[in-house]
Amino acid sequence: MKVSCVQENLSKGLGIVGRAVATRTTLPITNNVLIATEDSRLRLTATNLEIAISCWIGAMVEEEGAITVPARVLSEFISSLPSERIDLHVVRQSLELKCLRFEARISGLDADDFPPIPKVGDGKTYQIEPDALRAAINQVVFATASEDTRPVLTGVSAEFEDETLTLAAADGFRLAVHRAPLSGSVDERAEIIIPSRSLIELNRLLADQKETVDISINPNKSQVLFRLKDIEIVSQLLQGTFPNYRQLIPQSSTTRSTVSTPEFLRATKTASIFARDGNGIVRLQMTPAEAGQGSMNISARSEQVGDNVGEIDAEVEGEAAKIAFNGKYLIDVLSVIHEGQVTLETTTPSSPGVLRPVGSETYVHIIMPMFVQW
Amino acid sequence: MWRVLGQPKVITLLQRSLQSGRLAHAHVFIGPPHVGKLTLAVNLAQALNCASPDPPCGECSPCRRIAAGKHADVQILDLLSSEVKGIGIDQIRDIQSVASLPPYEGRSKVFILDNADLLSHEAANCLLKTLEEPPPTVHLILLTISRSRLLPTVLSRCQEVNLRPVPLRTARDILVRDCGLPSEKADLLSRLSGGCIGWAITASRDDGVLQEREERIAAFIAMSSAGPGRRLAYAAELAAQFGKGRDRVSETLSSWLLWWRDLLLVKAGDEQYITNIDHRTALRSQADRLTVPQIQQFIRHLRAVPRQLEGNVNPRLALEVLLLDMP
Numbered sequence: 021m022k023v024s025c026v027q028e029n030l031s032k033g034l035g036i037v038g039r040a041v042a043t044r045t046t047l048p049i050t051n052n053v054l055i056a057t058e059d060s061r062l063r064l065t066a067t068n069l070e071i072a073i074s075c076w077i078g079a080m081v082e083e084e085g086a087i088t089v090p091a092r093v094l095s096e097f098i099s100s101l102p103s104e105r106i107d108l109h110v111v112r113q114s115l116e117l118k119c120l121r122f123e124a125r126i127s128g129l130d131a132d133d134f135p136p137i138p139k140v141g142d143g144k145t146y147q148i149e150p151d152a153l154r155a156a157i158n159q160v161v162f163a164t165a166s167e168d169t170r171p172v173l174t175g176v177s178a179e180f181e182d183e184t185l186t187l188a189a190a191d192g193f194r195l196a197v198h199r200a201p202l203s204g205s206v207d208e209r210a211e212i213i214i215p216s217r218s219l220i221e222l223n224r225l226l227a228d229q230k231e232t233v234d235i236s237i238n239p240n241k242s243q244v245l246f247r248l249k250d251i252e253i254v255s256q257l258l259q260g261t262f263p264n265y266r267q268l269i270p271q272s273s274t275t276r277s278t279v280s281t282p283e284f285l286r287a288t289k290t291a292s293i294f295a296r297d298g299n300g301i302v303r304l305q306m307t308p309a310e311a312g313q314g315s316m317n318i319s320a321r322s323e324q325v326g327d328n329v330g331e332i333d334a335e336v337e338g339e340a341a342k343i344a345f346n347g348k349y350l351i352d353v354l355s356v357i358h359e360g361q362v363t364l365e366t367t368t369p370s371s372p373g374v375l376r377p378v379g380s381e382t383y384v385h386i387i388m389p390m391f392v393q394w
Numbered sequence: 395m396w397r398v399l400g401q402p403k404v405i406t407l408l409q410r411s412l413q414s415g416r417l418a419h420a421h422v423f424i425g426p427p428h429v430g431k432l433t434l435a436v437n438l439a440q441a442l443n444c445a446s447p448d449p450p451c452g453e454c455s456p457c458r459r460i461a462a463g464k465h466a467d468v469q470i471l472d473l474l475s476s477e478v479k480g481i482g483i484d485q486i487r488d489i490q491s492v493a494s495l496p497p498y499e500g501r502s503k504v505f506i507l508d509n510a511d512l513l514s515h516e517a518a519n520c521l522l523k524t525l526e527e528p529p530p531t532v533h534l535i536l537l538t539i540s541r542s543r544l545l546p547t548v549l550s551r552c553q554e555v556n557l558r559p560v561p562l563r564t565a566r567d568i569l570v571r572d573c574g575l576p577s578e579k580a581d582l583l584s585r586l587s588g589g590c591i592g593w594a595i596t597a598s599r600d601d602g603v604l605q606e607r608e609e610r611i612a613a614f615i616a617m618s619s620a621g622p623g624r625r626l627a628y629a630a631e632l633a634a635q636f637g638k639g640r641d642r643v644s645e646t647l648s649s650w651l652l653w654w655r656d657l658l659l660v661k662a663g664d665e666q667y668i669t670n671i672d673h674r675t676a677l678r679s680q681a682d683r684l685t686v687p688q689i690q691q692f693i694r695h696l697r698a699v700p701r702q703l704e705g706n707v708n709p710r711l712a713l714e715v716l717l718l719d720m721p
Contacts (some may be wrong), residue, residue, distance in 0.1 A: 070492075171494030
């Protein structure tokens with residue numbers, strides 16, 4: 021292989037695929053990045069056997085070929101070079117690099133031994149705008165479970181139906197559901213569970229994407245491919261059935277309180293300072309308007325630290341109500357709602373609370389309450 | 395092709411269950427070292443991922459990648475090797491999270507845990523859930539020397555497959571037929587291996603193994619007629635070896651035990667069963683000088699020493715007493 025390319029492109033490409041390089045692994049070659057020529061471009065690929073990221077960069081190809089070299093060494097070396105032309109040359113099992121008066125030789129491993137990157141072809145393909153996908157990922161991915169006791173909950177359920185992509189995540193204490201519009205309608209319904217780590221990586225790469233994203237699922241639903249401009253991400257899919265979350269969303273409520281999102285967030289953060297010692301319990305008390313403005317009272321107390329109370333304006337419909345949540349869950353969800361106002365629907369102190377942004381039908385978030393002595 | 399030699403029953407068992415699609419999701423292979431447990435486990439992994447109609451073919455790309463340890467879906471964790479020292483609950487959790495994903499390139503994910511008895515209690519308990527009902531594409535294979543070293547809760551969740559040492563004659567035939575050894579060498583190696591073909595094959599390729607044995611036997615013969623001074627020097631030498639690594643001394647003791655077993659056999663007139671067939675004359679002349687009770691007494695002593703060493707008796711003292719006790 022004999023190729024030359026620009027330092028900037030190579031460094032950027034390595035940054036993109038670098039996130040998929042395995043850290044601790046039983047297969048040492050997955051610590052490497054695969055460099056291969058492909059249609060007069062250079063393809064960089066890394067995989068940790070859960071996610072595989074490939075990235076194509078422009079290059080002058082003099083001689084075709086491929087090699088794998090340790091990803092860390094290569095990317096650290098490339099990023100330390102000046103922004104000039106880099107010549108890459110494979111000599112036997114090592115990669116020779118030349119840039120101005122800098123030279124390096126990195127010993128590598130045979131490209132044939134690199135795990136094959138799954139081909140996701142002849143399955144179903146859907147299209148979505150990058151901004152819609154980012155918004156959806158941002159609003160659900162934090163609600164996935166981190167422990168592996170129930171593997172399906174570490175992923176996000178993605179359902180393609182009609183003209184919408186519904187993403188849902190749950191960890192047993194909360195549930196986030198976001199409906200995003202697809203570009204074009206779907207002829208066949210499909211449901212998959214994507215590991216949250218893959219979505220976090222995808223989200224990062226979506227930041228500077230402007231073109232429509234292709235999502236392809238292979239026929240036996242074991243892999244999903246996200247095709248971005250010059251980047252492809254293939255992720256293994258979690259196997260199993262995602263819990264039927266629709267029946268968890270309460271259909272009715274006795275109290276609806278509408279508050280300003282930033283005020284609610286600030287008051288919750290304040291209360292959380294005092295809730296740290298007390299299992300993170302934040303108490304909410306909603307009082308309907310008898311004369312003038314209704315209010316929401318946000319408080320926390322702990323034996324050692326002390327207590328605090330904050331009050332914000334609220335439009336409360338229905339009965340007065342009180343409920344307690346884990347403050348962290350409230351902060352998580354309020355931080356990703358960008359609408360100015362949010363509605364909290366509650367019934368009893370022991371039934372789940374439902375949060376919906378005002379003026380948007382796309383997002384629902386449910387939090388299980390905590391049982392407290394009032 | 396199954397590459398495990400001398401275990402036709404086990405292979406038939408696995409092949410039948412593969413063909414009928416009723417392979418257990420978790421196996422434990424039990425057998426002495428070098429009997430072929432790991433080879434069989436790798437073979438089974440190949441069979442599960444093989445692309446040919448008659449698995450495992452050993453020729454197709456998945457088979458070759460698995461044999462070379464490059465397949466993404468076959469993980470071999472040797473709990474004895476220094477890399478994975480202290481396999482704990484974290485590594486088991488890693489396995490579990492990998493197991494929840496579908497196979498990367500093949501049809502089945504196979505996890506092979508060599509020396510599974512070294513799993514910590516926490517790790518073994520953590521593994522139980524996965525052992526009981528792994529995802530349909532996951533197979534677990536535990537390898538161990540003895541079933542009593544595994545937790546009963548682990549054993550009850552796996553299909554047990556016993557790999558027994560091969561009978562002497564079969565072992566010799568295999569070595570002649572499959573490894574192309576001359577019959578004399580095959581005879582000696584099959585006896586020395588105690589029916590564990592893997593050991594015989596290693597020894598046939600590595601002359602060092604046999605040479606080391608030769609040196610040991612030379613020492614045994616020399617010690618039988620040596621005075622107390624030389625015996626004590628030999629004991630000191632062994633004790634020094636023991637300080638560096640326990641394995642070599644336990645090897646020396648076990649080949650010494652075989653030597654004395656031979657002496658007993660020669661004395662009793664059952665010469666065809668002896669192990670060290672290349673040293674008949676030395677055995678006979680030593681046996682002539684001994685009585686049966688003397689031999690039995692020393693064998694008892696020889697068997698006690700490894701236990702003493704394990705119990706942290708001063709190695710030099712234990713070995714000196716042994717050598718002075720030798721008739």
